[in-house]
Amino acid sequence: MTADPMEPTRDLRVTLPDLVDVLLDKGVYLDLDLIVTVADIPLIGVSLRAMVGGIETMLEHGMMQAWDERTREWVRGSLSRRVPLADDEDVVARMAGGHHQEEPYATWRPGTVYLTTRRLMVWRAEPRELLWHTPLDEVTDVGTRTERSAGGPDRTRVALTTPTGTTLLSAAAPERLVAAVRAHAPACGAPVPARRREPLEARVWYLEDLAGGSVWRGGTGTLDPGTGLTWKGVRDVRPAVRLGPDRIRSVDLVQGRTPVGRQLIVVRDDATAVRLATADTARWATALSHLAGPRTPSRTGGST
Known part of the structure; x- marks a missing residue:
């Protein structure tokens, strides 16, 4: 390293x-x-x-690597009193950061990001809680993503891809964390193995056209290989949107202000256009394109 x-x-x-x-x-x-x-x-x-x-900083920068196992075990035991580490787990990097939680509601949860020899995790000391973690052997890709903030500078986030989807982390030094994860995750950059398509469900916003104008409504979006796209509002008795896989003609990414960002997904059939917004736009656009087949490539369009 x-x-x-x-x-x-x-x-x-x-x-x-x-x-x-x-x-x-x-x-x-x-x-x-x-x-x-x-x-x-x-x-x-x-x-x-x-x-x-600090001892964690020294180890992160590759110093004191010649320590004997007895000394390493002593350091590991000291850290494990504050951080939930396994017996054979060493800290590679540590920095202030946080985890973007999607459910039951979208929010950033601050803590400390730890990269160890076995996993990447976000730990909160007070109150003690493991906010998020993933094994390193499940990380297939990692990079940075720039997010605009209201009234402030743009923020660089760490986007981590695993077989279950993409997770956003904040980090004091995002580029340094990305480089460290790439160096220690064995499958990082390797092709993702084929998996059976399973239903995708998350909090999704739907732009509904009303007599007085268009209004964003929060609800639950579901992508199912059999039934297609459905969306149901919080107080709806039945889904307000139903699009089977055979009805989807195109999937476009369009620039525009939404409750969760500046990009929305436009799904069209022969007669209508369904406009959606989600915190994981790229994942949903890709899943929608795969759901309908090769005739619906995802594109980036203009603004709305």
């Missing part, structure tokens, strides 16, 4: 707590040349080159 270099910083306004945070999270590199004098006569010269950091 090639460790990422530590970037030097300089800020004369830092305080002691700031120094401790940097020491534990990023580490400090000391480059010191010192001359000890007595009565203005130089007697002792000191040339010091040292790296000081």
Whole structure:
């Protein structure tokens, strides 16, 4: 593994707590040349080159790798008192971050992202809770995705793909986390094995046309290989949208403001257009195209 270099910083306004945070999270590199004098006569010269950091930071940057197993077991035991690690599990990288929860409602849950030798997880210390995790051997792809925020700068998220779908994580250093996951996930970048198509169900928004204009309604969308696309509002008795696989003529991705982003899915049959929005747009667009077959390629269109 090639460790990422530590970037030097300089800020004369830092305080002691700031120094401790940097020491534990990023580490400090000391480059010191010192001359000890007595009565203005130089007697002792000191040339010091040292790296000081939190134990997890040192391991993340590839240092102290020659430790014996007894020392590693001691470090592992210390970490396991705060983080739920297995007996043979070592921490590779650690940084502040969070997990985007889809159910029962969409929200970001902050915590600490841990990459270990066996899995990727998001852990919250107070109250203690494992917010999310996945084995590394199930990660097939990882990359970054830029999300626009209302009234603030764009945010870079980590998009992680497994056989069950795509998960979004926030991370203090997203590019560094992506590189570390790619280096340790054995199947990352490999083709996803063929799986039996199973129904896909999630929270989906439907743009309903009313007399006074169009309104986004929240509800449940379902994609089933047999029955096709259905959508049902929270208070609906029966689905408001039903499109069998044989009725779908096209699936388009269109730019436009939605309750969960700036892109919506337009599904057309011979007479109507169904406009949907979901937090996992790419996955749903791909699933809809596969549901209807090769005649409905997913396309990116204009705005609406």
